[in-house]
Amino acid sequence: MYASNEGWPVTDLIQYLFNGLVAGSIFAIAAVGISLLYSVLRLVNFAAGDFLTLGAFITYFFSVTLELNFILSIIISMLAGMAICWFLELVLWRNLRRNKAGTLALFLVATGVALMLRPIIQYIFGTETRRFNVDILKTYDFFGARIPQTQLVVLVFATISILLIALFMAKARIGKDMRAYANNPSLAAVSGINVDRVVMATWLISGALGSLAGVFQGLVQGQFNNAMGETLLLSFFAAVVLGTIGDAYGALIGGLLLGLFMELSQLDIFFGGVPSNYKPVVAFAALVLVLLFKPEGLFGYRSRKV
Amino acid sequence: MEAFIQPGFWILVLAMAGIYGVFSLGLQIQYGVAGVMNFGHVGMMAITGYAIAILVIRFQWSFWWAAFVGVALAALGGALLGLSTLRLSGDYFAIASIAFAEITRYWILNSDGITGGAQGTLAIPNPRGFGGYTDEPEVILTWITDRLFPYIGDNASRDLAVLLVVWPFFFLFLWISARLQKTSWARVLRATREDDDVPRSLGKNVFRFRLQALVIGSVFGGIAGAFWAVQFMLLAPEDFLRIVTFYGWMILILAGATRVKGLAIAAIFFGFLYGATRFVEFWPISLLSAPERSYLRIFLIGVVLIALMVKRPQGLFGKRQEMVLE
Numbered sequence: 001m002y003a004s005n006e007g008w009p010v011t012d013l014i015q016y017l018f019n020g021l022v023a024g025s026i027f028a029i030a031a032v033g034i035s036l037l038y039s040v041l042r043l044v045n046f047a048a049g050d051f052l053t054l055g056a057f058i059t060y061f062f063s064v065t066l067e068l069n070f071i072l073s074i075i076i077s078m079l080a081g082m083a084i085c086w087f088l089e090l091v092l093w094r095n096l097r098r099n100k101a102g103t104l105a106l107f108l109v110a111t112g113v114a115l116m117l118r119p120i121i122q123y124i125f126g127t128e129t130r131r132f133n134v135d136i137l138k139t140y141d142f143f144g145a146r147i148p149q150t151q152l153v154v155l156v157f158a159t160i161s162i163l164l165i166a167l168f169m170a171k172a173r174i175g176k177d178m179r180a181y182a183n184n185p186s187l188a189a190v191s192g193i194n195v196d197r198v199v200m201a202t203w204l205i206s207g208a209l210g211s212l213a214g215v216f217q218g219l220v221q222g223q224f225n226n227a228m229g230e231t232l233l234l235s236f237f238a239a240v241v242l243g244t245i246g247d248a249y250g251a252l253i254g255g256l257l258l259g260l261f262m263e264l265s266q267l268d269i270f271f272g273g274v275p276s277n278y279k280p281v282v283a284f285a286a287l288v289l290v291l292l293f294k295p296e297g298l299f300g301y302r303s304r305k306v
Numbered sequence: 307m308e309a310f311i312q313p314g315f316w317i318l319v320l321a322m323a324g325i326y327g328v329f330s331l332g333l334q335i336q337y338g339v340a341g342v343m344n345f346g347h348v349g350m351m352a353i354t355g356y357a358i359a360i361l362v363i364r365f366q367w368s369f370w371w372a373a374f375v376g377v378a379l380a381a382l383g384g385a386l387l388g389l390s391t392l393r394l395s396g397d398y399f400a401i402a403s404i405a406f407a408e409i410t411r412y413w414i415l416n417s418d419g420i421t422g423g424a425q426g427t428l429a430i431p432n433p434r435g436f437g438g439y440t441d442e443p444e445v446i447l448t449w450i451t452d453r454l455f456p457y458i459g460d461n462a463s464r465d466l467a468v469l470l471v472v473w474p475f476f477f478l479f480l481w482i483s484a485r486l487q488k489t490s491w492a493r494v495l496r497a498t499r500e501d502d503d504v505p506r507s508l509g510k511n512v513f514r515f516r517l518q519a520l521v522i523g524s525v526f527g528g529i530a531g532a533f534w535a536v537q538f539m540l541l542a543p544e545d546f547l548r549i550v551t552f553y554g555w556m557i558l559i560l561a562g563a564t565r566v567k568g569l570a571i572a573a574i575f576f577g578f579l580y581g582a583t584r585f586v587e588f589w590p591i592s593l594l595s596a597p598e599r600s601y602l603r604i605f606l607i608g609v610v611l612i613a614l615m616v617k618r619p620q621g622l623f624g625k626r627q628e629m630v631l632e
Binding site: 042092099101105107108109111112113114117120123245277278280281284285291295 | 343345390391396397398400401402404405408412413416549552555559597601602604605607608610611612614616619
């Protein structure tokens, strides 16, 4: 039953658990940005995937082309992601809100942003496959499982980021304001919360997290091209829905669970193992199944109108 | 700029406009009438296109039967999508519908033995050793070009024949859709778009009405897929990317979501955008390579979508209050 060509089953299990944690931590970071935007703005951010791609390419530009320090390049790319979100909020989203744009309008404008962003990335950075200037070959052996150094580093930093995000949501003033506004916009506005400030903060956070997740994903993949984020978008949505749409903490957990689920589905005990090229389908199927049987997500209440 | 005065360019623009016009008509019935936001419409096009290719090439079916079954399968796809997820609220359903289309595309991409995989329909295992599959429609297209050749010479192209086949259908479907909008069925749906509870209190099964709209729209998506198959003769998974659904949405929003008549004009605008960024050699487009042109097309569609939603969400021909209600 545990037939495997190499090593013993525990090795496979450790390998997939590790891969799942790495993938899941990246999903978590991307998903929390999407979930925050939904909770505050009722906006499903179809452009989120392309912000990941952009973050990876900007980091690539500064760290490989301009040979700057890698950490510094990541910070620059996060700032760039924030700057673009800031700009779009000022010229685009704020106007749409004032005009009371409906669900479809928000959908289509977010899609429009994605459709514009994608060719811009392609035009500036080209279509070639890129890789960061890091040693992707060094691996550690852990009970027979292959643990690449880059993935280990990504896992550590992603975990730290996740904890910081959770802490920020719980403790920081603006994080609390965000949750208050998401719960009840009119009550929050009456109680003196500056709505524009909350919305802007949400955009900035999601911009920064998008870039960060993009760099992490680029590191984990080893190489990436301009389709990287776009192909992951639905997996992020799956994580968001799994963790209850609009629930930031839920998105963190949903992301981790989805990453683990996608990797562990390749184990032999799971219908003989899902082929790895069907991994995205596992995420889509998870998305549809959650929508079917538990549309309120793992942490939601039935009271939500679905 | 020479290209713009060549008849061949405009023939292609109109042929594409007809095909994508039928495609967006499906969205028009789903969203414009029933308020269903289907972002996986391209899946129906893929189902029909691939069903035709597989049935004709692999199982030697007649094109007409294959087209009939292909469109029926698209309707079935719409029904399955609807039965499983249409009870969800709008934004949840939109996401689920994208997942539906993407699952379809991944399946096509990874089932080499059945669909030809990444290489497209040319790689479908085929007892006849022959790649194309439209020889039956081809007879009609050739008949049309032969009739026209004495009058317009080389302008009597295959594209023109496709155009002359597709547009009568497009107008017929527009007429059907316009009639459909005046029925009590559409009035119930329009009421559900604004408030579920009123029609429900009158004893109407809102879910069933929406499901019907989704299936009818899927049929149009499937028919567009059949036309697509005739026009291009071979299909590949990358012809059915998510973006194609938004071609349809752009046409729909441009026309005004509830305006049947605007659809033809909006479709021609899209056909122009598509043709000008894909097949034309003129300055400054000629400075761009083929992939760069496809980015330009995607970019322009993004621009049009955003500009419309910000400046004129009701479209060129729509009523503002119908669009803002949501």
